[in-house]
Amino acid sequence: MTETTGSSGAVRFNDETWETLSAATRANLCFQCGTCTAACPLADNTPMRVRMLVRRAQFGETDPLIWKCMTCAECNASCPRGVDIVGLVRYLRQGKWRTREVPKGLPTLLWGIFSDGNTFHLPPKDRAAWMQDVKVPGRGSTLLYVGCTASYDPRAQRTARSVAKLLNLAGVEYQVMGTDEICCGEAARSVGNEGLYDDLQERNSAAFRQRGIERVITISPHSFDALKVGQAKYGGPPVVHYTQALEELCDSGKIVSKVEKRVVTYHDPCYLGRHQGVFESPRRLLELTGLKLIEMRNNRAQSLCCGGGGGRMWMETDPSERPGPRRVAEAAGTGAELLATACPYCISVFESERGSEPIPVTDVAELLASGARG
Amino acid sequence: MTGANDGGCWVYAERQGDSFLSVSLELLGKARELADRLGGELTALTVGGNSGAGAPLRRYGPDHVLELTHPLLATYDAKAYATAIGAELSKSKPSALLLGATRNGQDLAGRLAVRMRTGLTAHVTGIELDDRQNLVGWVPGFGGGIEAGVSCPVRRPQMVTVRPGVFPLPEGRTPTGDVREVVPELSEKDLGSRRVSFEVKGSSVDLTRAGVIVVGGRGTGGDFTRLEKLARLLGGEVGATRIATDAGWVERDRMIGQTGVITHPKLVLVLGASGAVQFTVGIDRASTVVAVNRDPSAPIFDHADLGIVGDLGPVVDSLLRALEA
Amino acid sequence: MRIVVCLKVVPRPEEVKVNLESKTLDRAGARSVLNPADVNALETALAFRDTVGGKVTVLSMGPPQFEPYLRVAPAVGADEAVLLSDRAFGGADTLATSYTLATAIGKIGGADLIVCGEESSDGGTSQVPPSIAEWLDASQATYVERIVSGKSAATVLATRVLENGKETVELDLPAVVSVVVGANEPRFIDYDRWAFAQSASVKVLDFAALGGDPQYLGLKGSPTTVAGLREVRKPGRRREVLTVTADDAAARIKAEIERAGLVRN
Numbered sequence: 001m002t003e004t005t006g007s008s009g010a011v012r013f014n015d016e017t018w019e020t021l022s023a024a025t026r027a028n029l030c031f032q033c034g035t036c037t038a039a040c041p042l043a044d045n046t047p048m049r050v051r052m053l054v055r056r057a058q059f060g061e062t063d064p065l066i067w068k069c070m071t072c073a074e075c076n077a078s079c080p081r082g083v084d085i086v087g088l089v090r091y092l093r094q095g096k097w098r099t100r101e102v103p104k105g106l107p108t109l110l111w112g113i114f115s116d117g118n119t120f121h122l123p124p125k126d127r128a129a130w131m132q133d134v135k136v137p138g139r140g141s142t143l144l145y146v147g148c149t150a151s152y153d154p155r156a157q158r159t160a161r162s163v164a165k166l167l168n169l170a171g172v173e174y175q176v177m178g179t180d181e182i183c184c185g186e187a188a189r190s191v192g193n194e195g196l197y198d199d200l201q202e203r204n205s206a207a208f209r210q211r212g213i214e215r216v217i218t219i220s221p222h223s224f225d226a227l228k229v230g231q232a233k234y235g236g237p238p239v240v241h242y243t244q245a246l247e248e249l250c251d252s253g254k255i256v257s258k259v260e261k262r263v264v265t266y267h268d269p270c271y272l273g274r275h276q277g278v279f280e281s282p283r284r285l286l287e288l289t290g291l292k293l294i295e296m297r298n299n300r301a302q303s304l305c306c307g308g309g310g311g312r313m314w315m316e317t318d319p320s321e322r323p324g325p326r327r328v329a330e331a332a333g334t335g336a337e338l339l340a341t342a343c344p345y346c347i348s349v350f351e352s353e354r355g356s357e358p359i360p361v362t363d364v365a366e367l368l369a370s371g372a373r374g
Numbered sequence: 375m376t377g378a379n380d381g382g383c384w385v386y387a388e389r390q391g392d393s394f395l396s397v398s399l400e401l402l403g404k405a406r407e408l409a410d411r412l413g414g415e416l417t418a419l420t421v422g423g424n425s426g427a428g429a430p431l432r433r434y435g436p437d438h439v440l441e442l443t444h445p446l447l448a449t450y451d452a453k454a455y456a457t458a459i460g461a462e463l464s465k466s467k468p469s470a471l472l473l474g475a476t477r478n479g480q481d482l483a484g485r486l487a488v489r490m491r492t493g494l495t496a497h498v499t500g501i502e503l504d505d506r507q508n509l510v511g512w513v514p515g516f517g518g519g520i521e522a523g524v525s526c527p528v529r530r531p532q533m534v535t536v537r538p539g540v541f542p543l544p545e546g547r548t549p550t551g552d553v554r555e556v557v558p559e560l561s562e563k564d565l566g567s568r569r570v571s572f573e574v575k576g577s578s579v580d581l582t583r584a585g586v587i588v589v590g591g592r593g594t595g596g597d598f599t600r601l602e603k604l605a606r607l608l609g610g611e612v613g614a615t616r617i618a619t620d621a622g623w624v625e626r627d628r629m630i631g632q633t634g635v636i637t638h639p640k641l642v643l644v645l646g647a648s649g650a651v652q653f654t655v656g657i658d659r660a661s662t663v664v665a666v667n668r669d670p671s672a673p674i675f676d677h678a679d680l681g682i683v684g685d686l687g688p689v690v691d692s693l694l695r696a697l698e699a
Numbered sequence: 700m701r702i703v704v705c706l707k708v709v710p711r712p713e714e715v716k717v718n719l720e721s722k723t724l725d726r727a728g729a730r731s732v733l734n735p736a737d738v739n740a741l742e743t744a745l746a747f748r749d750t751v752g753g754k755v756t757v758l759s760m761g762p763p764q765f766e767p768y769l770r771v772a773p774a775v776g777a778d779e780a781v782l783l784s785d786r787a788f789g790g791a792d793t794l795a796t797s798y799t800l801a802t803a804i805g806k807i808g809g810a811d812l813i814v815c816g817e818e819s820s821d822g823g824t825s826q827v828p829p830s831i832a833e834w835l836d837a838s839q840a841t842y843v844e845r846i847v848s849g850k851s852a853a854t855v856l857a858t859r860v861l862e863n864g865k866e867t868v869e870l871d872l873p874a875v876v877s878v879v880v881g882a883n884e885p886r887f888i889d890y891d892r893w894a895f896a897q898s899a900s901v902k903v904l905d906f907a908a909l910g911g912d913p914q915y916l917g918l919k920g921s922p923t924t925v926a927g928l929r930e931v932r933k934p935g936r937r938r939e940v941l942t943v944t945a946d947d948a949a950a951r952i953k954a955e956i957e958r959a960g961l962v963r964n
Binding site: 571650666 | 793829861867923924927937939948953958
């Protein structure tokens with residue numbers, strides 16, 4: 001993207017950039033109806049206005065507030081003209097890497113991904129620590145791709161162990177990459193560094209090929225989205241989320257799970273739901289265990305973002321701008337005893353922002369594992 | 375082949391204004407012992423702009439105090455200092471030269487070692503003599519709990535830099551030794567740099583003398599507020615591992631370990647630090663060590679009197695409640 | 700302005716194995732990284748070049764396998780990369796290392812400013828930058844967080860971070876500067892330059908190409924020797940390790956505090 005300083009003093013990108021951008025995102029079709037702003041969960045508590053962001057792009061300008069976006073895609077879902085606003089945000093962020101105007105901390109995040117292979121700046125040799133006592137068959141053409149968060153974050157490690165135990169119970173043959181696994185690149189893509197994302201997709205694709213992988217199961221919806229999109233480009237294997245894989249195993253009777261009768265509500269992670277259209281698998285898993293599922297008002301395609309997507313996990317967010325507490329309150333308001341979800345970011349955000357709400361936050365796989373019999 | 379070891383020990387005594395850094399006095403104490411064992415003399419070397427500043431060093435047992443004074447030496451410049459000191463070393467040929475591993479000490483040592491074409495062992499946490507009476511400086515190495523003994527068998531002087539706090543601070547005694555002043559020949563062109571300004575740090579902390587230290591590592595995730603509160607309640611200071619200071623969570627002068635400070639507290643609480651050897655060398659002189667870590671196999675537990683396996687947050691919260699009760 | 704950045708490729712410390720019997724460190728199985736402080740040094744150099752103009756050359760010493768690590772430098776904006784690689788350079792301590800680097804700087808046409816990291820994460824001596832300065836008879840400023848242009852083209856202003864404050868010095872060029880870790884946030888790889896950086900050749904200099912006095916190179920030029928490796932003496936700690944509730948843990952820690960004579964009540 002080439003930028004020039006126009007007569008008004010505002011930095012503008014050129015016509016060629018605009019043409020590429022509108023071809024990719026259809027931003028030229030926007031007629032400024034404002035439905036996107038109305039749908040945006042940040043519209044009431046931040047100055048960012050999605051409509052303005054698109055308008056400024058039409059004038060060749062990058063709205064400085066693009067970094068607030070969580071890429072939750074509520075705007076995409078609501079746009080009557082089918083503009084890929086999330087794609088536009090990523091594209092505009094990409095331009096900011098070229099002019100080196102990105103928020104503090106993001107270059108450090110990418111250096112960590114580049115050299116340590118993870119988003120935490122932790123040693124690659126600790127990547128398999130999540131396994132603890134879990135034994136993995138280590139054969140077959142299915143890969144359980146754990147991802148950075150479930151590999152290193154002790155809370156999310158529990159989810160990874162639950163999924164592995166369920167696969168073991170069902171007698172699935174699968175491998176994990178252990179200390180050889182590297183980042184899926186979702187963080188790089190969401191902060192607009194398409195170059196690093198591509199680099200990681202290529203490296204992952206080569207590693208999958210070398211191991212003879214024909215199917216990838218991910219823990220995180222973010223890895224699911226990033227690998228699904230990226231591997232398609234590099235001729236890699238098909239990718240599913242663990243809720244889809246476990247649903248198949250339950251349906252074929254390989255996993256039976258009954259948990260004590262309680263009322264649960266389910267939060268749709270943006271990247272599992274709106275981005276990849278998986279709404280029903282996690283709900284079926286919850287219901288198969290005998291839990292009673294009640295819905296929040298904002299469910300499925302209308303789900304409210306936890307606030308952790310779009311690279312926001314690595315940018316400081318003022319407490320007044322965090323959508324997490326509102327979502328937990330909505331969950332508690334249903335009268336459910338448990339808030340279940342299927343994304344390590346959502347769990348991490350809810351657990352740190354639930355404040356005085358007593359509702360426990362848990363993962364679908366953990367619930368399933370707690371009552372599972374082979 | 376081995377170098378001479380009876381040529382005497384020199385200590386570079388570094389000044390801040392008119393007072394000497396305690397690390398320099400600690401080195402005088404250790405060097406006195408070494409000189410006696412080697413049958414040589416101990417010379418305390420000081421460099422500055424005015425004469426007479428070296429007299430206080432006589433209370434720490436030297437045989438000689440050597441003052442290098444010149445107006446151009448009033449503020450530190452590596453090039454001029456190395457020129458002045460190098461000339462004296464070439465004349466007197468001491469067997470060893472010890473320097474404090476302060477920032478200016480390190481800056482000077484690296485330059486001086488090349489000038490003397492000799493070996494330098496940096497950041498040692500112990501000095502011993504081998505069977506040929508060569509100095510062996512012990513340097514903590516890679517993780518895994520090892521240290522390397524480094525010596526310089528042939529070239530002289532054997533140069534070693536030592537972290538503050540490694541050796542005990544000697545008591546001042548009856549003054550000994552003579553004071554000799556040398557005015558080196560220097561001109562403006564011998565300087566490589568000139569001080570333009572100096573911004574004194576508001577609050578500087580010296581962890582080497584703290585009685586209680588609450589140390590946070592990677593496991594804190596960057597949240598030091600409760601650690602600060604804990605330190606305040608115990609009348610102590612907050613310390614940190616290299617990871618925590620590199621991440622910018624805590625100021626660099628609170629870093630403990632091989633490239634930080636060596637501490638001697640009555641009690642140190644180590645919270646969320648795994649216990650890499652480069653860190654533990656900084657707490658092994660503490661009277662009591664208590665560690666909290668989530669990983670039961672963390673090496674820190676080998677360095678602790680009491681170890682708690684568990685999550686930091688709840689333990690620290692309970693402890694704060696218990697102390698405030 | 701001709702700027703040289705000394706970049707070291709270091710093994711990941713947690714992956715280096717120690718053989719206490721043979722008294723050697725086994726780095727073979729360890730993955731490598733660019734020394735963190737050196738990446739800050741590279742950023743300092745690039746930012747300074749971006750203001751005053753000139754050329755940034757990255758210089759490293761090590762086996763040919765280090766080449767891919769050096770290619771990162773052109774991908775972030777360095778103009779060229781040079782690797783000193785020869786068995787004759789092996790086994791070098793800080794005296795020999797600094798001699799080799801200083802000789803190479805002369806060989807590639809000299810430099811007005813040489814920027815290094817404050818210390819390496821493996822050796823950790825912080826001695827190489829001032830030693831290079833002495834070999835080149837250059838001036839020096841270590842533990843620097845910032846450099847800006849000086850009053851004349853023959854100087855720069857460098858701000859050093861010392862124990863008791865920050866010292867700004869006017870530094871005569873040529874000069875060696877060592878940069879503190881974390882002094883800046885290094886710019887990330889520019890993937891538009893990535894393909895170029897991968898195809899760009901890293902210039903490799905061996906002993907024959909470098910020249911220099913063999914008595915100062917490698918093991919032969921290293922006056923220090925590792926006399927021994929030993930396990931760090933663990934102090935006589937009680938090593939009582941408990942897995943208990945947070946409240947029980949707090950009670951035990953409080954008892955320990957009282958035993959140390961620190962709290963009276």
